[in-house]
Amino acid sequence: MAGPSSSARPADPGRAGEAGVKRRDVRAATRPFTRKARRFPRQARAERLAPYVLVAPAVLIIAALRLWPLALGVNFSFTGDGELNGTPVGPANYLELAGDPLFHISLRNVGLLVLLLPLAVAIPGLLATFIYLRVPGHRVYRSVYFFPAVLSPVIVGAIFNLMLGYDGPLNSLLGAIGAGPVDWLGDPGIAMFTVVGVHVWATFGMALVVFLAGFSTLDSSLLDAARVDGASLRQTIWHVIIPSLTRTIQFVFVTTMIGMLTSMFGLLFVMTSGGPEGATYLPEYYIWHQQGQMNRPALASAASTVLFVVMLVVGLLQITLLRRAGRQD
Structure with a gap:
């Protein structure tokens, strides 16, 4: 009788036994769920539908x-105002927005807000870092950081109108040190920066x-390792804290941008009323002006739709850029 072929090798009993154990473990682990689904099909279905x-x-x-x-507003933006109220006019409102200088200024100011956004995020981020690391003065930051957030924008605007007036205390202080007075709210070149600065001060607490x-989710062992390695505060922030808080930074970037585009009306109304020369117009103030002052709700709806698209595009771009930066780190 011919012997077994030389190419046939006996199976490794150890590997075969290990595979058998794994299969038995998997069957044993899934058996309760399988039995439960068979015995109580309604309960299993309810558990799947619960979320x-x-x-x-x-x-x-x-x-x-x-x-x-939102859908109703978009549909309304394709209708007319006044005598054409409710009558479809196609893209006429959007074409009018494209030729309106005030709307151009408001969109240009949106670009300015995007450029100033990193600063608006860095300020609360650094203060939170100081509080977490307990640097000198952190008790003061912890005590007063949320105070501006509880104030009404109208009150904040009235306070800073007094402080930033041409004859106000800030210009008096500048005059005492030899600097000339600055027209903080009357100069078209700096009025928007002034209002944005006040908005950041009033909202950074959130x-x-x-x-x-x-920071409560940050692994403290990473900070301990950085201290042992002799890392400076700047190196700790840049190489440990920022990479660990990527998701938080993304969230703050998006919410801060939304707040800048939709929550500055109170300050604009009290401090500048869109002036000087329309320099502080933002889309939300333009929308209010067309709706409340000019009685043109369809045009205001078109501007609202444009603002929504701008917010959506800017938010998606921010998330994309921050994700790429996080991957590179």
């Missing part, structure tokens, strides 16, 4: 209070709270 049922109320609320009004929440 969707829990999320459904929030989805319905967003659809009813956000998406549906972003700082978010940063402090992000």
Whole structure:
């Protein structure tokens, strides 16, 4: 009788036994769920549907209070105003926006806000870092950081109108040190920077709270390792803290940008009323002017649609750039 072929080799009993154990472990692990699904099919189906049922109320609320009004606004932007109220006019409102100098100024100011956004995020980020690392003065920051956030924009605007007036205390202080007075709210070249600075001061407390929440998830052993290696404060922030808070920074960037585009109306109304020479117009102030002063709701709806698209594009670009930066780090 011929012997076994030389190419046939006996299976490794150790590997075969290990594979058998793994298969038995998998079957044993999944057997309770399989039996449960067979015995209680309705309960298993309910468990699969539970997440969707829990999320459904929030989805319905967003659809009813956000998406549906947005769709109505977009549809209304293609109708006319005045005698043409409710009459479809196609893209006429958007063409009028394209030729309106005030709307051009408002979009240009949006670009300015985008350029100033890193500074608006860095200020609360650094203050949160000082509080977390307990640098000298951190108790003062912890005590007063949220105070501006509880003030009404009208009150904040009135206070800074007094402080930044041409004969106000700030210009008096500048005169005492030999610097000339500055027309903070009357100079078209600096009025927008002034209002943005006041807005950042009034709202950075919310972003700082978010940063402090992000620091609660930071692995303290990384900071200990940085101290042992002799890293400076700047190196610790740049190489340890920022990479660890990438998600938090993304969230603060997007929410701060949305706040700048949609929450500055109170300050603009009280401090500059869109002036001087329309230099402080933003899309939301333009929308209010067309709706409330000019009685042109269709044109205001078109401007609102443009503002929504701008916010969407800017937000997606920010998230994309921050994700790429996080991957490179």
